[in-house]
Amino acid sequence: MELHYASAPENASIARLASRYQMFVDGKFIDGQGPDLESTNPATGKPLAAVSSASAADVDTAVAAARRAYENVWSAMPGAERGKYLFRIARGIAERARELAVLETLDNGKPIRETRDFDVPNAAQHFFYYAGWADKIQHAGFGSRPGALGVAAQVIPWNFPLLMAAWKLAPALAAGNTVVIKPAETTSLSILILAEIIADAGLPAGVVNILPGAGDIGAALVEHDGVDKVAFTGSTAVGKKIQHSLAGTHKKLTLELGGKGANIVFADAAQDQAVEGVVNGIFFNQGQVCCAGSRLLVQESIAEEFLDRLKTRAAALRVGDPLDKNTDVGAINSAAQLTKITELCAAGSNEGAGRWTSPAMLPEQGFFVAPTIFTDATASMRISREEIFGPVLAVSTFRTPDEAVAKANNTPYGLSAGVWTEKGSRAMGVAAGLKAGVVWDNTFNKFDPTAAFGGYGESGFGREGGPSGLAAYLNTDDEGVL
Amino acid sequence: MSKPAAAATTPAAKQPTPAAKQPAPAAGPHVAPQPLPVQRSKPGLPPDVAAISASNSSLKAFLHALPAVDPVGLEARVAVLGTRSIKKDSKLQLIDLAISMVDLTTLEGADTEGKVRNLCRKALLPDPDYPDTPRTAAICVYPDMVRTAATTLAGSGIRVASVATAFPAGRSSLEVKLADIALALEAGADEIDMVIDRGAFLSGNYAKVFEEITAAKKACGQTVLKVILETGELGTYDGVRRASWLALLAGADFIKTSTGKVSPAATLPVTYLMLQAVRNWHDMTGQRRSVKAAGGIRTTKDAIKYLVMVNEVAGASWLDPDYFRFGASGVVNDLIMQRRTQKEGHYSGPGYVTVD
Structure with missing residues (x-):
């Protein structure tokens, strides 16, 4: 007997796809001054949606908003309060999991089985995990007076758009930093839904700013004088450029680059x-x-x-x-x-x-x-x-x-x-x-928020996940701690 | 079998371990392999395979050198197979196939002739409202109920299977076990479901298990022999893989998971390993053997997961009642309910389905 599996497509309308998406800066969805990006559905090669993108001036605006939020609200807030926001975001991701999974599959091209069972649940888990850390930083071995770094500039890749956003945002926010983050130019949609979740969670304006754009915006962001920390995930070639451009600055840097495992x-x-x-x-x-x-x-x-x-x-x-x-x-x-x-x-x-x-x-x-x-x-x-x-x-x-x-x-x-x-x-x-x-x-590609992830040599430095992932966003007495 | 010292000079000594290339008996993940021609007669064993069973030490060397099973990886793979989406026509097709693969079973101390006759009628006409519903493959009863079943089912094509060999524990002498088989055969059984000696297996006396199966097979002659491994008592997946190969080497027509009297009975990972073993047995010897998953399969959803696994591990040509069976009682009614749902477009209550 020949057994045929009937095709079982997930309903694309669950993604509630909009025709155009806006940037998220200072708590508001706004148009950027850059040219609109076009997101493509890789499974068809056809356009999916337009995305408003940032200009260099928008980078200034976003960094200034993040600085204000850091100084006026976020750095002064008790860790337990920051943790509540992160728990709220984690629950928001879980509540909109199906929508996020379908949208991610449309925008990225990866199978729905992976977005549904891996990307989206893991993204929520990262927020849940770091939410629990937010009020425990002071006496957990991060040095005698661990504190936030300030404004973090983050640039993430297109292979796990939502998950990489979660990996970057959750520890940065738990540690008390504010963030300006740039998604990859081909995959901006899921992080802009995450922006809605963040807005719904009532996160104070400017704590998270999301700037879609191409490589030039990423460069402008990491080189901006107003940022204190740079975290990049992407190719080794770009990572090297970032390290060059940051040499001699006060900015703390972590890089998660290529591999040949x-x-x-x-x-x-x-x-x-x-x-x-x-x-x-x-x-x-x-x-x-x-x-x-x-x-x-x-x-x-x-x-x-x-x-x-x-x-x-x-x-x-x-x-x-x-x-x-x-x-x-x-x-x-x-x-x-x-x-x-x-x-x-x-x-x-x-x-x-x-x-x-x-x-x-x-x-x-x-x-x-x-x-x-x-x-x-x-x-x-x-x-x-x-x-x-x-x-x-x-x-x-x-x-x-x-x-x-x-x-x-x-x-x-x-x-x-x-x-x-x-x-x-x-x-x-x-x-x-x-x-x-x-x-x-005896296993492969297993990820957990509690476990540190990062590389040797040209695969980068610094760790994401676990307590070490938190240390990457903290001023610690001793850099070697954890 | 009794001269392990001679093994050094028999072909068994040259028999490479499964990790080596020849005869490559290692169980592999033969997912969605090419369909095979249906083959009813069995060629003899290649001499190098026959030599594996020359002594307990050669059996042990072979079975212990089979590739290990990683439980985490196996269960993860099975979980992914369980998410295959089966809908509409494929679902109806699989429901019909599943019904035709059931050995409708009653194995209770309280069994009576009346109960067995009722069950036989259920096998003959599973759903009176839909006479096109396939009949089950067989009825499975204790030896003393075989004659009743055989009389009721005479001429129907539905087979009568009988458990035997001091079922379910198997704790008796070989003479008693063979007498049990003889009783069932004389009463008209078409298939014998024997149990292995788990005590002997767990103590490493593979030759004893082997000899009991070969003796049972000899007693059965042309009658189909199903060998129950009772995987719930074997302790590890490695044990399940070894027991599967041991039974295949000894001539089992079917390898069967469980008696249904021990928990857990059939599980998807255990059945996965057994399907791999029959598939690899075929690749190695050209012989096609069969698998029966028994106990614990209660819903249509369960049954479909098993059939997806049969398709992706053994191959599409194993989707046949001669090559795969379910040992169950309750699952038939759930299959019938789901079949009606597919036909009528809505669910109906259990009141519409006959109890037996």
């Missing part, structure tokens, strides 16, 4: 679950994850069998309409990103790696890439070295644990890694040798 599968791993973990590591969010497990290192003695299983599993991934609840892999966020992925895949083929592409039927319109696996991807190939940020896995083999660690560390990045073995001592030993901010043992 290695998933290491030993012969004694629970292989079926390792296959699932590798699939999740590289095909989650179409591989557009900075901590993606984009390199697979598999022990040579099981490589052939393991790759057979991996391909069988990857071939079963359902690629297509992101709004369909049965879809596993959705659309790439933009035409530009699609071009970049295609170009790097071509380089992989030209450099001699063995290419396997999922037989999944791709929709005729929109930005889609079939899950792709390159075998025999040697360390010198571009696909093994450069961050592809797409559903493309580079596979190589190793013989011993030492070789696995050496190969995993052979990258300028150091954000994530995975170790798959049933032997506890091996897992601990290998994890200790890996230069990565996050090492997952």
Whole structure:
């Protein structure tokens, strides 16, 4: 019997899509002086909505509003009171979860299963978690007199638009800072719904200001003299520029940049679950994850069998309409990103790696890439070295644990890694040798507000999540604390 | 089986562990594999596979070298499969399939001939208002009720399954267990549901479990043998995977999760592992074996989750009553109610569905 799953599309109207969205500055929704941005639905390639964008003058206005709010209201407010606002925002996200999930899927292209089960609930969790911290900062090991930094400038990427906003806003606000935040130019919609939630929560005007715009606005924001703290998540190239421009200023900086994470599968791993973990590591969010497990290192003695299983599993991934609840892999966020992925895949083929592409039927319109696996991807190939940020896995083999660690560390990045073995001592030993901010043992891409996340080397510095994520927004006596 | 020392010179000694490439028995996540031709006759075992069971030590070497199961990862995978959305025509199709896969079961001390006859009539005509409702695959009863069931169902095509081998605990001698099977067969059973000796399995005496299954299979001849692993007593997912392979090696036609007398009975993760085992068994030997999930399946939603898993783990060609069964009693009425809902466009009450 042939079993067909009926298509089960989520209703797009739940997103309550508007034709145009405004910036959120000083507690008000206003038009910016920049040109309108056009948000595209990556699943169709068609325009979704217009978004008013900021000019350099709007950056001045927003930073001034954030400064006023910091000095007059937010810095003087007791932590317990700040916490109440954060709890209110967290509940607001949970209440509008379905709307946010559908909107995020429309704007970003990721499957509704992920926005519904991961992005939106996690965003709410971050607010809940840091809300609880707001009144506990004084005597929790952040130094003798921890205080807020002032105005934080935050620039976030397009791969998890709402979730990254939550990661940035929640600790900054809990610590007592005010914020000016710029979403990525292709994905401004969900954070502007978050602005409505923030406004409904009655957060004092100017505590959170949201400025849609392109890279030039991001640059103007982080270089603005009125900001005390800069937090950026995005590409390593832009991160380097920001660090250059901030050198010699008083601004505190945290960067969360690219990655080329290695998933290491030993012969004694629970292989079926390792296959699932590798699939999740590289095909989650179409591989557009900075901590993606984009390199697979598999022990040579099981490589052939393991790759057979991996391909069988990857071939079963359902690629297509992101709004369909049965879809596993959705659309790439933009035409530009699609071009970049295609170009790097071509380089992989030209450099001699063995290419396997999922037989999944791709929709005729929109930005889609079939899950792709390159075998025999040697360390010198571009696909093994450069961050592809797409559903493309580079596979190589190793013989011993030492070789696995050496190969995993052979990258300028150091954000994530995975170790798959049933032997506890091996897992601990290998994890200790890996230069990565996050090492997952027998799992991958697991996130929790209580756990610190961040990188080594060119993957950036500073941590988000947990108490360390809070310390990044505090003046502490001792920088090494936590 | 009794000469482990000889193992060094038998092919078993050369039998690579499952991690090696040949004969690649490792259980894999064969999700949505290619459909296979329906195959009723069974080819013999390849010699290298047959050699695995040469001794308790070769069995142990093989079973303990099967890839481990990570419980967290397995349960996460099963949870995702449980979110597949099945609607409209696919749903109706699966409801009909599920009804046709049920072994309608009564296994109580209070069973009477009257109760068994009623249940047989339920199997023959599950929903009197909709005579097109498929019949169930079988009736499952204790050996002393087989004759009643066989008489009532004669000529209907509905099979009579009987539990045997000192069901449900299996705590008796092999002689008694074989006598139990003989009683059921003489009374006209078409299928025998035996239990494994969980005590022997847990103490590492795999050869004893193996020998009891082979003896039961010999007694059954052409009669279908279902081997109940009683996964709720095996303790770990690794144990479930080992027991599945052990039963397949010993000649089980079906591997079955549970007696229904131990909690938990069938669960999705356990059934996932068993489906993987039969799929891998097929890849390794060319033989097609079957799975029965028994106990704890009460709703249409449950049943559909199982069938999605059959489809994505074993493959679409396992969506057949010869290759997958439900051991249940209550689920049929929920399936019938949902079937009526699909046909009529609204829900109806349990009063419209016959109790048995």
